[in-house]
Amino acid sequence: MWEVFVRGRRGLAHTHAGSLHAPDAAMALRSARDLFTRRTEGESIWVVPSTAVTASSPDEKDPFFAPSADKPYRHPTFYDIPEEVPHL
Template sequence: MSGEFTAEGGHGAVPTEGVETGQGAKPSRRAWPLYEVFVRGKRGLNHVHVGSLHAADDEMALHNARDVYTRRNEGVSIWVVRADAITASSPAEKDPFFAPAGDKVYRHPTFYAIPEEVPHL
């Protein structure tokens, strides 16, 4: 088997020559948007970021996330979010970004008396 191969996306050797592409039917995998995947392990727990994947649309991303990240019935809920729709703070901006909360001591529960009957607080 001769031809060009690439290990795109960590999925092993993918042929890049002599492969039927459907000329214009769908965008190439490189043009597919990146999705971030979040899975909730059990009811009542938070969704946790488990990885990323490329998909042509939201529905394909959801199905691929199910197949890749919940193979052993680990989850009860999956969220997929286009990575370009996420706005996040930078770890380098930690001090200036979160500094305003430090001088608002009334937001911290240090001024309240907690009864002994209240567990886990």
């Protein structure tokens, strides 16, 4: 099982597009191209073995993310973003 991440165009982040079964990375990459970028909506594809993905649990959301609440400087609310900077 492989997790597929696709980047739509330069400057954007890769986003999770879905999962697929493949025997190896090369076949996973080819299959991901065929399944998730049929209409040329992708510029870059990442495939990652599902076993390599470590995720937080939704049940632990409050204690896991609570420490970030005391660091407001990490949020872009204090900064002026120029209009000529796209994708922010």
